[in-house]
Amino acid sequence: MRISTRRLLITEEDRRHETRIPEFDEAGGWSGIFPDPDAPLAVEIGFGKDTHILDQAEAHPDRNFVAFEYQRKKFDKVLKKITRRGGLPNLRLVHADVTNSWDHLFAPESLAHVYVFFPDPWPKARHHGRRTLNPEFTARIAARLAPGAPLEVRTDNVEYVEQIVEVLDGEASLENEVAPAPWLHDPIPLPEGSPRRHIPTLFESKFREQGLPIHYFYRRKRG
Numbered sequence: 001m002r003i004s005t006r007r008l009l010i011t012e013e014d015r016r017h018e019t020r021i022p023e024f025d026e027a028g029g030w031s032g033i034f035p036d037p038d039a040p041l042a043v044e045i046g047f048g049k050d051t052h053i054l055d056q057a058e059a060h061p062d063r064n065f066v067a068f069e070y071q072r073k074k075f076d077k078v079l080k081k082i083t084r085r086g087g088l089p090n091l092r093l094v095h096a097d098v099t100n101s102w103d104h105l106f107a108p109e110s111l112a113h114v115y116v117f118f119p120d121p122w123p124k125a126r127h128h129g130r131r132t133l134n135p136e137f138t139a140r141i142a143a144r145l146a147p148g149a150p151l152e153v154r155t156d157n158v159e160y161v162e163q164i165v166e167v168l169d170g171e172a173s174l175e176n177e178v179a180p181a182p183w184l185h186d187p188i189p190l191p192e193g194s195p196r197r198h199i200p201t202l203f204e205s206k207f208r209e210q211g212l213p214i215h216y217f218y219r220r221k222r223g
């Protein structure tokens with residue numbers, strides 16, 4: 001088997017879809033970066049090679065989107081996919097460990113939606129501390145959500161489900177949109193005309209094809 005270590009050639013045009021922290025600081029925040037500084041801001045954590053966030057940005061030109069991925073190869077692939085679509089002025093990708101830059105990049109109660117889809121399960125017990133949805137980081141996500149704003153989580157991983165339920169239920173500032181069910185096995189039914197839409201991710205489609213159950217969590221910030 002040949003393993004490719006070649007980096008994609010990133011052009012100036014591709015680079016326009018990325019925001020680095022010094023650029024963010026220089027611009028004075030997202031309002032200095034997006035063409036519409038007042039549009040609601042939604043965030044995806046860990047997009048991998050998936051294009052859910054590109055589809056959301058296309059479907060909602062009246063919203064701004066920021067998405068994180070810390071693996072450079074996957075990140076670059078998605079930069080290129082944005083270029084292939086002709087660019088998306090309301091979407092910026094950040095190549096960073098989200099847990100390091102989260103508080104710096106987003107003001108308290110400023111986010112209109114947060115998506116965490118198929119976070120790495122870190123199956124070994126000694127690695128559980130690396131899971132994104134731990135009590136500490138979930139509290140930091142919740143602190144940045146505006147009152148009433150949704151936090152959506154999807155996972156196939158039965159073991160991680162237990163931790164996700166515990167962590168989400170343990171975060172007092174979040175309420176469960178689908179209570180009394182802790183999660184759904186299908187996407188939440190959305191009323192006609194709802195601005196929200198369900199867009200399956202790469203991992204979701206792969207697991208569905210394999211017949212694996214998916215767990216869909218729908219929480220929102222109280223208030």
Ligand SMILES: C[S@@+](CC[C@H](N)C(=O)[O-])C[C@H]1O[C@@H](n2cnc3c(N)ncnc32)[C@H](O)[C@@H]1O
Pocket residue numbers: 045046047048049050068069070071074096097098099117118119120132201202203204
């Ligand atoms: C299992 S993949 C899921 C990809 C995509 N969301 C999907 O559903 O197809 C999880 C991704 O999250 C990224 N990730 C995990 N922890 C992260 C972190 N702290 N900051 C940024 N990206 C992270 C990983 O590199 C990986 O690409």
